[in-house]
Amino acid sequence: MSHKIAAVGSAVVVLFVVTSLSAHHSISAIFDQATRVAVTGTLTKVDWINPHIMMTVEARSDSGRVDHWTFQSNPPSWYRGVGLARADFVNVLGQTVTVEGVRARDGSLSAYMRKIAMPDGTSLELVNSADPK
């Protein structure tokens, strides 16, 4: 289980915004869209809360340290709108997932999730609604 950070040069940046009623801050106010992180580890916590769902992944760094990464994502209403429920994530607690996201600008072990590979191989990715890849 490991994590890696990749600086992305010319990647197509998908802009996510966490909306409350009508808008929320851009994730770029907190997360650096050019610094992508991929973390493979154990899903240890799922918080199905507003305005962002939160998930914690326990991963071992290259130096052997156990890190606890926090990934936030879109609101529960968004997930509901695309047909995903809390149970879809809670059901894989304790199992290995790979989460990709953009890392917090403050250098903390937190990121905004853009993709998750579930234990059964299912891939869930947030893409631009206007032009899905």
Add this chain to the structure above:
Amino acid sequence: MANLRFTTFACAIVFPVAALAQQSSGASGSGGVAAHPDLSGVWTYAIDRAPAALKKEVNGTVTIQRIDQSARYGDTSAVRGVRPSSPAPSYKPEFRAKVKDLFDHQSKTDPVFYCGSPGVPRIGPPRKIVQLPNELIFLYEDISGDPYRIIPTDGRPHRARANPSHYGDSVGRWEGDVLVVDVRNFVEDTWFGEDGYFHTDAMRVTERIWKDGDNLVWQATVEDPNVLTAPWTIPARLVRPSMDSLEESPKCVETDGPKLLNDDHHLQR
């Protein structure tokens, strides 16, 4: 439009409230409720959600699930009964700098960003309406919580001693097939629009709600003579019947505020 149907009864028949509460959505008629269209029903989610789609890949099969945002962004200008609107309110000159400042720092100044109540009219049309002979019940789903409103239509005046609130004090009346809701008695800590549209406790909101075929149309006008030069009529929203029943919104716990490193929020709505 031609497909708007409702039946007028010469003599309204009073039915037990419990029976009326179970009435299905659609035009009133079978139960003889009244001479008004029945606005009851569950309606599509009409507030903004993240402009992203879900790409799901299972065993090499890719599906894309998009969010239905038509109720928020659909063009309603040609819908029957919609009144002319403008994209933004007109503030008195002395308040325009304040609006701009609030907008420019919206990530930090908008109460909705911090689990605050959107209030009326910002919350938009209700997710569910229960229409009874003398009142309507509006139910909402929102990140800040799931408010409700009771709209009396029996001719009573506004409550004289009601405390001010985010959703105000409502009184409804029928103008033909349009439900007109007069809302007043607001607290001042909401915005009536997302771009820094602050108001005072003198704000009054008039909501107009009607059926267009099977759909529901909602349009609001905001008045606040303390800060606006004229009433502002918001572009109407058209919501479709929904099979997605209401669900309690999870608690709102905003933790991003201290982490915000800039005011970036533009171009993402």
